[in-house]
Amino acid sequence: MGRPPCCEETGVKKGPWTPEEDEKLMAYISKHGSGSWRALPKHAGLNRCGKSCRLRWTNYLRPDIRRGKFTEEEEKLIINLHSVLGNKWSKIATHLPGRTDNEIKNFWNTNLRKKLLQMGIDPETHKPRTDLKYLLNLSQLLGTAINNNNLISPSWSHAGLLGLQQPDLAHQLVQIQLVQNLLQLINGNSSLLSNMQSVLPLLGNHNSVINNPIEADTTNGPNYTFPINLRDQELHASPALFPSAPSESGQDISESGTDREGASDQQVLGINNSISRTTSHEMNQADDENPFGATSSGNFNQMEGRSNQQSPPSTVFDAWEKLLEDDDASDSYWKELLDLTSTSTSPILW
DNA sequence: AACTTACTCAACCGCTTCGAA
DNA sequence: CTTCGAAGCGGTTGAGTAAGT
Known part of the structure; x- marks a missing residue:
C-alpha cells in the first residue's frame, strides 16, 4: 500500500489560486507567521491543503520574491551553480536572492538547457x-x-x-x-x-x-x-x-560524485572550466x-x-x-x- | 479569422529528509 | 534504534498565451 496523499480531506480545493484566497493566506501569514502548514489552512479559513498553501506562499506570495526576466548575471550564475550542484534547485536558489527554486527550475528547463545545447554543451554534464x-x-x-x-x-x-x-x-x-x-x-x-x-x-x-x-x-x-x-x-x-582530467588539486569538480554538493563558494561562483x-x-x-x-x-x-x-x-x-x-x-x-x-x-x- | 503548434509557468504528485516521540 | 508525521524538494503536468500558418 502506498503512502496516502497529503490532502486526504475530501473537497479540498486544487488548481489556480483566486485573489481572495491569496488575500486570506497573506493576511494570515503576515499576522501569525506560517507556523504549521498543516494547521494553517483551517486557521486561515482556506479550503486548501497545507502543502498547497506553502507552495503558493514560497513560490508566489512571499514579499521578497523578485519577478521579471532573469538578468545576464543571474543566467551565468545559474549555469555555474548548476555545473557544480546539479539539479539542486533549492540550493541554487539560495544564491539568487528573490528567486524561487521553482522559477529557476522552469527557467533552466525552458531557456538555459536549450541555450547550452545550441552552444554544443551537454546541459547535464556541462x-x-x-x-x-x-x-x-x-x-x-x-x-x-x-x-x-x-x-x-x-x-x-x-x-x-x-x-x-x-x-x-x-x-x-x-x-x-x-x-x-x-x-x-x-x-x-x-x-x-x-x-x-x-x-x-x-x-x-x-x-x-x-x-x-x-x-x-x-x-x-x-x-x-x-x-x-x-x-x-x-x-x-x-x-x-580535457574537462575530466584532474585539476591541480587532483580533483575533478564536475565529476566528484553523482551528487555535486559540498562545493566551495569559489567553485560555485567562479568561472567554471567546463562551461567556459x-x-x-x-x-x-x-x-x-x-x-x-x-x-x-x-x-x-x-x-x-x-x-x-x-x-x-x-x-x-x-x-x-x-x-x-x-x-x-x-x-x-x-x-x-x-x-x-x-x-x-x-x-x-x- | 480560425486553427495549430510552441512556449511558459503555476501547481501538483510523490519521494526523500528531518526531527520529535 | 525505530516509527511516524511534517516539511522540503525535484520531476512532471496542464492551462493559458503567443506565434506561426
Missing part, C-alpha cells in the same frame, strides 16, 4: 556534447566550411576577439569545436564509442577514411587509433580540452542541432549546385580526414589549434 547526432552535424559543417569559404554567417562577427581573419574563422572554430568534442569522446565516453562503432556501417564505407581506425579485437572495448599524437604536456596544459570552454555564445542560431546557424541540408543543396565539388564529409571520421588532408594540418598547425582552443575560449564565451 561538457562539450559528444552525442553522435551532434558530432555528425558538426563534421558536416566542418566539411562545408572547408569546401566553401563563403560560409560566414553574421554570428561570426566577433572574429576580432580571436584576432582571426574572417575567412579562416569559421573553419578554425568548427575545427576547434570538433576537436574538443572528439577529444572528449576519446577521453571517456566508451559507450559512445561502442555506439559509433555499431552505427558506422550504416553510414556507408568509411573504413578507408582513417587508416585502421578500429582494431578488429574489441573485446576490451573499442580500440581507436586517432591520427594525432597528443603529447602529455598538451593534455595537461589544456584543461579546456565553448567557442561562442553566439552560436545559438535557429537550428537546435546546428549551432552554426546554417542547416546542413541547406549547405548540401548549395554544394550540389556546384560542379566538380567534393562531397561534404558525412561522418566525424570524414571530417578528420578533411583536417588531415588540409595543407595547414601540420604539427605546428595542430599545436596552434590546440593552444587556441585552450586559451581563447573563456573571454569569447562570457
Whole structure:
C-alpha cells in the first residue's frame, strides 16, 4: 500500500489560486507567521491543503520574491551553480536572492538547457556534447566550411576577439569545436564509442577514411587509433580540452560524485572550466542541432549546385580526414589549434 | 479569422529528509 | 534504534498565451 496523499480531506480545493484566497493566506501569514502548514489552512479559513498553501506562499506570495526576466548575471550564475550542484534547485536558489527554486527550475528547463545545447554543451554534464547526432552535424559543417569559404554567417562577427581573419574563422572554430568534442569522446565516453562503432556501417564505407581506425579485437572495448599524437604536456596544459582530467588539486569538480554538493563558494561562483570552454555564445542560431546557424541540408543543396565539388564529409571520421588532408594540418598547425582552443575560449564565451 | 503548434509557468504528485516521540 | 508525521524538494503536468500558418 502506498503512502496516502497529503490532502486526504475530501473537497479540498486544487488548481489556480483566486485573489481572495491569496488575500486570506497573506493576511494570515503576515499576522501569525506560517507556523504549521498543516494547521494553517483551517486557521486561515482556506479550503486548501497545507502543502498547497506553502507552495503558493514560497513560490508566489512571499514579499521578497523578485519577478521579471532573469538578468545576464543571474543566467551565468545559474549555469555555474548548476555545473557544480546539479539539479539542486533549492540550493541554487539560495544564491539568487528573490528567486524561487521553482522559477529557476522552469527557467533552466525552458531557456538555459536549450541555450547550452545550441552552444554544443551537454546541459547535464556541462561538457562539450559528444552525442553522435551532434558530432555528425558538426563534421558536416566542418566539411562545408572547408569546401566553401563563403560560409560566414553574421554570428561570426566577433572574429576580432580571436584576432582571426574572417575567412579562416569559421573553419578554425568548427575545427576547434570538433576537436574538443572528439577529444572528449576519446577521453571517456566508451559507450559512445561502442555506439559509433555499431552505427558506422550504416553510414556507408568509411573504413578507408582513417587508416585502421578500429582494431578488429574489441573485446576490451573499442580500440581507436586517432591520427594525432597528443603529447602529455598538451593534455595537461589544456584543461579546456580535457574537462575530466584532474585539476591541480587532483580533483575533478564536475565529476566528484553523482551528487555535486559540498562545493566551495569559489567553485560555485567562479568561472567554471567546463562551461567556459565553448567557442561562442553566439552560436545559438535557429537550428537546435546546428549551432552554426546554417542547416546542413541547406549547405548540401548549395554544394550540389556546384560542379566538380567534393562531397561534404558525412561522418566525424570524414571530417578528420578533411583536417588531415588540409595543407595547414601540420604539427605546428595542430599545436596552434590546440593552444587556441585552450586559451581563447573563456573571454569569447562570457 | 480560425486553427495549430510552441512556449511558459503555476501547481501538483510523490519521494526523500528531518526531527520529535 | 525505530516509527511516524511534517516539511522540503525535484520531476512532471496542464492551462493559458503567443506565434506561426
